[in-house]
Amino acid sequence: MADKQPIPRQDLLIMANQMIRDHEDYMEGMQADSVEQKNGILIFKGEFFFDIQGLPSPKTMAVFNMFKYLAQTLSGQYQLVD
Numbered sequence: 001m002a003d004k005q006p007i008p009r010q011d012l013l014i015m016a017n018q019m020i021r022d023h024e025d026y027m028e029g030m031q032a033d034s035v036e037q038k039n040g041i042l043i044f045k046g047e048f049f050f051d052i053q054g055l056p057s058p059k060t061m062a063v064f065n066m067f068k069y070l071a072q073t074l075s076g077q078y079q080l081v082d
Contacts, residue, residue: 004076004077004078004079005077005078005079006078006079006080006081007078007079007080007081008080008081008082009035009080009082012035012042012074012078012080013032013033013034013035015074016032016035016044016070016074017031017032019070019073020032020066020070023066023069025062025065025066026066027059027062027063029047029049029059030046030047030059030062030063030066031046031047032044032045032046032067032070033045033046033047034046035080036080037079037080040075040079041071041075042070042071042074042075042078042080043067043071044067044070044071045067046063046067047063048060048063048064049063
């Protein structure tokens with residue numbers, strides 16, 4: 001989509017974290033700490049809640065799905081400008 005709205009990284013993170021908190025699958029501690037853009041796709045990163053052995057915890061899939069939701073929802077609308 002050629003008409004993506006330019007947005008500063010920090011503004012996008014604020015928006016994304018509000019979307020996370022407002023989502024029905026939100027769990028305490030879910031948060032996007034960074035975002036980058038590769039080939040037009042926004043990639044959100046943050047804590048994945050691995051256990052002490054470094055293995056996925058019950059929260060891991062929920063966080064992965066939330067970041068995927070953000071990428072699918074926001075990538076078609078926004079282009080990072082910084």
